[in-house]
Amino acid sequence: MVTTDYRWTDRAYDLLEAQELTVKPHNEDTAPCFVVSGRCPRCDHHLVDRQVTVALTGMAGASRGSNGDPQEAVVLDVTCGCGTAHQDAPTGVTGCGVSFRIELTAE
Template structure:
């Protein structure tokens, strides 16, 4: 599916209404928004990139979220089904960073102002020591 046209004429609005999270999930299902979580050198990192659910601009959000959990626990279980059930979930809040200055945006601000949430399930194979 082709990405929708970036609506740079969309007025800036500081909003985090749930509808934007719902739309982000729709974009994830359409492969117009992507997300990943990984552990690199023992550091949990996330990346969300693709279309903004509000203005359709290209965003690329990278974070090192604060997480609660023990990523240094005992070795993985041999039971793949149990690993899937116990894989850590990482919640990421993303704010549009499309790089465009939208109408009525505060000075020095880019993006349309929307914030949305993505929940990522870490692949237990990529998280050392997850049960």
């Protein structure tokens, strides 16, 4: 079963737009991280995923800000951890097993 599929990323984007999925910055002592919470794009259960991130600056093909500097983008690879047992999920995961990507661009 394929759980890493662009359509989940696409669906996650829609959920973000609809505010059904939120990403909140959360500063740990060591590294900045983000807490992703809301509806799983695949199983619709509530998931919370804490992501330690690396900010990627000046990636190839990254959009540029109005001042010409490369914009900072943060990429989060989220795995569903809804905590509900799914019969078709890979063993050892706490959710349906879907992985999707959220890309944030610094304002």
